[in-house]
Amino acid sequence: MSILPPRVPEPSCDEVDLDPKDWDAFRALAHRALDQMIDGQQFVRDQPAWRPIPKSVEAALRTERPMKGQGAEAAYEDFLEWVWPYPTGNRHPRFWGWAGGAGTPLTLVAEMLSGGLNAMTGHFNDASSRVDRQVVDWMKDAFGFPAEVSGTLTSGGSVANLVGLTCARDQMAGYDVAEHGIGAEPGLLTVYASRETHSSVMKAVRMLGMGREALRWIAVDEQFRIDLRDLRDRLAADRAAGMRPVAIVGNAGTINTGAVDDLNALADHARSERLWLHVDGAFGAMAALSPELKDAVSGMERADSLAFDFHKWMNIPYEAGCVLIRDRAAHVHSFATDANYLQILTRGTGAWSEVAHERGLQLSRAFKALKVWLLIKEQGFETLGRIVTQNSRQARYFADRVDRSRKLRRVAPVGLNVVAFRYDPGNLDGERSDAINLELLMRIQESGLAIPSSTKLHGRFTIRICICNHRSRLEDFDVFTDALEETGDRIATELEQEKS
Numbered sequence: 230m231s232i233l234p235p236r237v238p239e240p241s242c243d244e245v246d247l248d249p250k251d252w253d254a255f256r257a258l259a260h261r262a263l264d265q266m267i268d269g270q271q272f273v274r275d276q277p278a279w280r281p282i283p284k285s286v287e288a289a290l291r292t293e294r295p296m297k298g299q300g301a302e303a304a305y306e307d308f309l310e311w312v313w314p315y316p317t318g319n320r321h322p323r324f325w326g327w328a329g330g331a332g333t334p335l336t337l338v339a340e341m342l343s344g345g346l347n348a349m350t351g352h353f354n355d356a357s358s359r360v361d362r363q364v365v366d367w368m369k370d371a372f373g374f375p376a377e378v379s380g381t382l383t384s385g386g387s388v389a390n391l392v393g394l395t396c397a398r399d400q401m402a403g404y405d406v407a408e409h410g411i412g413a414e415p416g417l418l419t420v421y422a423s424r425e426t427h428s429s430v431m432k433a434v435r436m437l438g439m440g441r442e443a444l445r446w447i448a449v450d451e452q453f454r455i456d457l458r459d460l461r462d463r464l465a466a467d468r469a470a471g472m473r474p475v476a477i478v479g480n481a482g483t484i485n486t487g488a489v490d491d492l493n494a495l496a497d498h499a500r501s502e503r504l505w506l507h508v509d510g511a512f513g514a515m516a517a518l519s520p521e522l523k524d525a526v527s528g529m530e531r532a533d534s535l536a537f538d539f540h541k542w543m544n545i546p547y548e549a550g551c552v553l554i555r556d557r558a559a560h561v562h563s564f565a566t567d568a569n570y571l572q573i574l575t576r577g578t579g580a581w582s583e584v585a586h587e588r589g590l591q592l593s594r595a596f597k598a599l600k601v602w603l604l605i606k607e608q609g610f611e612t613l614g615r616i617v618t619q620n621s622r623q624a625r626y627f628a629d630r631v632d633r634s635r636k637l638r639r640v641a642p643v644g645l646n647v648v649a650f651r652y653d654p655g656n657l658d659g660e661r662s663d664a665i666n667l668e669l670l671m672r673i674q675e676s677g678l679a680i681p682s683s684t685k686l687h688g689r690f691t692i693r694i695c696i697c698n699h700r701s702r703l704e705d706f707d708v709f710t711d712a713l714e715e716t717g718d719r720i721a722t723e724l725e726q727e728k729s
């Protein structure tokens with residue numbers, strides 16, 4: 230039964246709204262903007278990956294608070310002049326910093342479509358809630374989790390880790406933390422993770438009130454994987470000291486080197502020790518989509534919770550992450566509320582029971598699922614898996630070029646899609662080598678040719694790339710290798726001249 234809407238008059242003289250006065254002019258502007266954004270992807274290869282921001286632009290982006298509007302046209306022109314030319318760089322084929330993904334043309338349109346719907350996803354009886362659930366269900370299947378597993382989309386891996394570890398704490402503390410809070414019973418709650426584990430895990434442990442001390446850093450082997458003997462020893466010692474171990478965190482792709490812990494061993498261990506196994510697969514979980522790589526992350530499907538990102542190795546634009554929680558009741562137990570104003574009804578907009586606010590931090594939630602759903606439908610999991618395979622082959626190709634170079638040295642095994650290396654012609658002491666590599670990294674970034682990022686391995690400044698980029702081609706790694714050698718030599722010579 231639908232009711233015909235009454236006719237509403239045009240706004241009277243003292244009422245305003247935010248719609249355009251001239252819809253035709255707005256339509257023309259919007260089409261122009263869309264073309265601009267598509268050009269930005271089609272011709273991204275012709276552009277530098279990154280440019281420094283000029284002082285004038287810096288100033289233009291710190292103005293007084295505007296009291297009068299300038300209109301859509303003028304605001305858009307300002308965007309074109311001050312924002313558009315200075316991107317992060319991750320759309321570019323030679324962006325390999327951190328674990329950034331490149332985005333795709335259809336997902337750019339998807340951002341517009343979800344903005345157009347302006348859905349508040351996951352709470353109401355609308356199509357966006359179904360799409361949200363569909364995406365989670367597809368990922369369970371893709372990663373070998375059974376259909377009854379729970380899950381939710383998140384802003385990214387950090388929140389996915391937080392949600393997973395919240396459930397771990399609440400289930401494994403041995404008392405009702407959700408009811409009584411941390412410390413209601415004696416014994417520090419502890420979490421075990423390798424030294425190579427991402428900082429967001431520490432942040433989660435701290436936010437969960439368990440304290441920095443609660444995260445027990447476990448040693449790694451020469452492959453940067455968690456040392457199982459050290460794990461066992463720390464667990465035994467902590468138990469003997471009256472602590473309450475709650476979880477082991479396994480890595481499916483560490484940020485520094487792409488290392489994958491022995492997830493099957495961790496799953497066995499977690500089971501025999503009655504601990505929760507949380508796997509951080511922020512980018513590395515996507516290895517499961519590649520027939521060539523999926524064995525590398527074997528055991529991931531046994532996790533009690535798995536965190537991963539779409540905005541990394543699936544090339545979805547920021548933001549989109551996800552967490553799967555094996556025990557559905559545990560998931561809801563940690564996040565459920567009983568707010569009067571969030572009633573689940575039997576009909577109307579409230580007739581949706583799998584509400585997202587009982588599965589994560591957020592109430593208001595964007596329709597992030599749409600871009601993931603559209604990309605998966607457009608490309609299919611086979612092609613998405615091929616990109617993963619392709620990127621890992623590119624990593625091995627680049628590693629081979631580094632290994633054959635007399636100027637560069639690889640400093641870790643190639644993990645999935647990550648290569649860590651240094652400029653090192655063999656005659657540099659530690660301090661000079663760090664200085665040269667730091668300068669090399671910044672110069673390459675400033676040149677706009679490529680965007681690698683940096684870390685520290687064995688206490689030394691290290692350049693690393695993590696290839697989550699569907700636009701990269703093998704030739705890009707040749708160009709990059711040549712630039713590293715030439716620029717490294719130039720810096721070394723300059724430093725030599727400065728000294729003398």
Ligand SMILES: *Cc1c(COP(=O)(O)O)cnc(C)c1O
Pocket residue numbers: 328384385386387388427429482483484509510511512538550
């Ligand atoms: C990126 C990353 C995270 C954090 O994820 P965000 O999406 O940036 O919040 C956690 N763990 C690993 C291994 C990562 O690469």
